[in-house]
Amino acid sequence: MSERIREKLQILADAAKYDVSCSSSGSNRKNHNKGLGDTGNGICHTYTEDGRCVSLLKILLTNFCIYDCAYCVTRKSNDIQRTAFTVQEVVDLTINFYRRNYIEGLFLSSGIFKNADYTMERLVRVAKKLRTEHKFNGYIHLKSIPGASDELMHEAGLYADRLSVNIEIPTEQGLKLLAPDKDRKDMIQPMNYLKEEIIQNREEKKLFKKAPLFAPAGQSTQMIIGASRETDKDIMFTANSFYRNFNLKRVYYSGYVPISNDSRLPGLSSAVPTIRENRLYQTDWLLRFYGFKVQEIVNNDHPNLDLDIDPKLGWALRNLHEFPLDINKADLHLILRVPGIGLQSAHKIVEARRFQRLNWEHLKKIGVALNRARYFITCNSSQFERKNYSESQIKQFILASSQSKHLKSITPQLSLF
Amino acid sequence: MVNLTYDGSWYGFLSAVFEVYEKKFSLVSILKEAFYLPEAFAGRYEVATNKLKAERVWNGLLKHLPVSSCKNIYCCYLSEIPGIENTLLKFIQLAFSTKEAEKAFANPAVLKVSQVAKMVHRERHRMEAFVRFKLTKDNIYFAEIEPDFNVLPLVTEHFRKRYADQKWLIYDLRRKYGIYYNLESVEEITFASTEDWNTKGESSVFEESEELYQSLWKDYFQHVNIQERKNTKLHLRHVPKRYWKYLVEKGV
Known part of the structure; x- marks a missing residue:
């Protein structure tokens, strides 16, 4: 018995690992019933050797699937071992892992077997059992299966903290090419339904405190990067429209890991585009926290992000006329635009300068990356970069003074033969 | 120069802060009894832990600082870093004399308290x-x-x-x-x-x-x-x- 469950876990964890969403935050499900679990800011309980956090028990209910999407390991035509958990097995694993403080909760996804409703119904059953029979207040993230009925989707929202539909391919043409049986509209439909339900629930909550929770941690989605020939502009414009139109909490970007020798996809020996992925996340942060508009970072003149410098530095170099900024006077929203100054440093600067004028030493101690920031700011000091450096000069200086962790993979390797 | 020694407890530390004000010590260093070594040119004052005095200091801090900064002081105390008591004393003195002292990040004591508290929070997490x-x-x-x-x-x-x-x-x-x-x-x-x-x-x-x-x-x-x-x-x-x-x- 124990060998069988071990084997199932191995197969179904393997199949689920390409879904990068790991967040267990954003919900506020408190332990009022003297039950098990309490949900707050989210905790990463461990990290795998690839450096990704493990916060949830992330598994598929089954890896049987009726679809044949080229980019997916569980595609119908792939010759792999297939298996399925029972509802009870998933519940037991979740409870026992949670009690040992291994995880924050469950992230349950599934291959599509029979049809959408049949699959969704089983996912919901797991969540319902955890919540009602085990008084489980941990985090539950369920996949919303495109095409499932509104009733099931509604029920899912009552038990889950977060729901997500993966859009997977950023452009419609790409999706047609790689997953001909899938339709973008079917993916958007549940997202739209849930958005409306969530808004309605928030309104009810304002009126009656006791109104039931409905997906308190909202929705998220994921896009695979580098599987079809999309530009960074395509990706970020899509992401931006999801944030705006569907109130998504997060969009995840997942560098394509080669899993197939399908001619429509990058070959098996190609590297995972981790740097590009990193630059996309940086851009995502600039949009959500730094007040940038998507067109400022990527546009028709710059459809792709620079790999060798971060997107904020790239923007600053293209807009040298906006600098230098006086750190002791400039508004917070402008300070946030300076390369090398993060959210926390920016806030500290604005607080600290009320007590005294800040100089280079202060900025360094506060945590500003001066090797980048110093070309764009002035402070309480007679020393500053006064020469009129050009865009490319500044870039050269910064690259020379920093040891990018990515440098090795950016510089094309010299081949000996 | 006076070395103030306390029993190592949280109330002990706050009592020491109280004594600094009551006895008007100016050149002073607070340390745990266990770490005390006699010095040639410094006196010693043994602080008796006193819950009432400690609470007066704590309530005073709550009046002068936001709760989060008061918690940071407690976190720094839990760090058990040698010498942190003196950084805390400087921070507390600043808090009692200046408005919104917790935001003066260009002051070494203020910055240090926020950094050590962050280290402790990270360890807690x-x-x-x-x-x-x-x-x-x-x-x-x-x-x-x-x-x-x-x-x-x-x-x-x-x-x-x-x-x-x-x-x-x-x-x-x-x-x-x-x-x-x-x-x-x-x-x-x-x-x-x-x-x-x-x-x-x-x-x-x-x-x-x-x-x-x-x-x-x-x-x-x-x-x-x-x-x-x-x-x-x-x-x-x-x-x-x-x-x-x-x-x-x-x-x-």
Whole structure:
């Protein structure tokens, strides 16, 4: 018995690992019933050797699937071992892992077997059992299966903290090419339904405190990067429209890991585009926290992000006329635009300068990356970069003074033969 | 120069701060009794821990600082870093004399307090993440830890809320005390000797299913990893080696 469950876990964890969403935050499900679990800011309980956090028990209910999407390991035509958990097995694993403080909760996804409703119904059953029979207040993230009925989707929202539909391919043409049986509209439909339900629930909550929770941690989605020939502009414009139109909490970007020798996809020996992925996340942060508009970072003149410098530095170099900024006077929203100054440093600067004028030493101690920031700011000091450096000069200086962790993979390797 | 020695307790430290004001000490250094060494040109003043005096200081701080900054002072105290008492004293003196002192990040004491508090918060967060309970035969979920700072007082609430329906015990091996939840409340406990469970071996102490769930967790940890993305440096940054000893999935 124990060998069988071990084997199932191995197969179904393997199949689920390409879904990068790991967040267990954003919900506020408190332990009022003297039950098990309490949900707050989210905790990463461990990290795998690839450096990704493990916060949830992330598994598929089954890896049987009726679809044949080229980019997916569980595609119908792939010759792999297939298996399925029972509802009870998933519940037991979740409870026992949670009690040992291994995880924050469950992230349950599934291959599509029979049809959408049949699959969704089983996912919901797991969540319902955890919540009602085990008084489980941990985090539950369920996949919303495109095409499932509104009733099931509604029920899912009552038990889950977060729901997500993966859009997977950023452009419609790409999706047609790689997953001909899938339709973008079917993916958007549940997202739209849930958005409306969530808004309605928030309104009810304002009126009656006791109104039931409905997906308190909202929705998220994921896009695979580098599987079809999309530009960074395509990706970020899509992401931006999801944030705006569907109130998504997060969009995840997942560098394509080669899993197939399908001619429509990058070959098996190609590297995972981790740097590009990193630059996309940086851009995502600039949009959500730094007040940038998507067109400022990527546009028709710059459809792709620079790999060798971060997107904020790239923007600053293209807009040298906006600098230098006086750190002791400039508004917070402008300070946030300076390369090398993060959210926390920016806030500290604005607080600290009320007590005294800040100089280079202060900025360094506060945590500003001066090797980048110093070309764009002035402070309480007679020393500053006064020469009129050009865009490319500044870039050269910064690259020379920093040891990018990515440098090795950016510089094309010299081949000996 | 006067060395103020206190018994090492939180109230002891606050009492020392009280004495600095009452006795109008100007050149002063606060340190734990245990660390005191007689010096040629410095006197010694032994602070008697006094709960009333300590509370007066604490209430004064609450009036002059936001709650979060007061908590930061407590966190810095828990860091047990030698000399942190003097940084705290400077910070407290500034707080009593200046408005919104906690925001003057260009002041060395203010910056240091915010940085050390952050280190302690990080360690607290790590313990919330890295505690691994094992189920014993008498139905207690038991975990050992060796945190860099004395963070047990900071994690008590978290575990009490989360595991309200199971008995659990977290023991700090370095500081030789633990916290135990008996389904009603959390109490501080100490063991006479730690040999009891170490010599008996795992199988006699722990519940039968314990081994299965540990192997399942190890399996899961292995299989959720993507080989093609291996990034050891990042892995080590998030899970430094000194924590591996008590992490089931790293299986030392």
